[in-house]
Amino acid sequence: MNLIETLEWRYAAKAMNGKTVSEEKINLILEAARLAPTSSGLQPFEILVIKNPAIKAEIRPISWNQSMITDCSHLLVFAAWDTYTEDRINHMFDLTNEVRGFKNEGWENYRQMLLSMYPQRDEETNFNHAAKQAYIAFSAAMFAAAELKVDCTPVEGFDPDKLDEILGLRAKGLRSTVMLPIGYRDSEKDWLVNLTKVRKSMNDLVTVIE
């Protein structure tokens, strides 16, 4: 399948059949998320991979009782930093220097610029910025799953405060943003599986400025 065929094949599965996705495929999906670009390369989020059926069962009622939460194979939770701190920014800049094996003046000036801006901003602004970065990785994970012929459902339909509580995210300086149940579609039970994909026309979506 080419890229566009793969993207047409992907859909937001409404019912999953409980079959297990191999760890090899899950790792490729996570690697795609890890490789996603983020603003200033800060990767201000973590991904929780929930396999535990009891925890999935606890999450389902606070997620509009959506069946994919318990019938998926792996439930990914994208949790963004609650704010940007000096330590968090320095950690990623130090990591870059360590991996590349040299310090660069331009890069160090850029670090100072971020340090003079981000930690002073209010937490909600910082969290919203971090959450946007988490969504980029989440998108990469969705498309990687499709490439591997694995289904998934983007899920924003949940109570984030309650999810944070179940997973103890606030204590780790994280807040849940979006979930991605990964598994295999249950075509018999899924009302969406055979419906035509609906999208805006190219004209309504795109304006070309010559």
Ligand SMILES: Cc1cc2nc3c(=O)[nH]c(=O)nc-3n(C[C@H](O)[C@H](O)[C@H](O)COP(=O)(O)O)c2cc1C
């Ligand atoms: C960020 C995001 C959150 C979504 N949340 C839910 C959700 O909680 N439950 C659900 O069934 N679908 C959810 N969807 C699926 C969308 O409704 C779906 O992607 C859209 O209608 C397009 O359909 P398609 O993905 O099947 O092509 C979500 C999609 C996105 C991108």
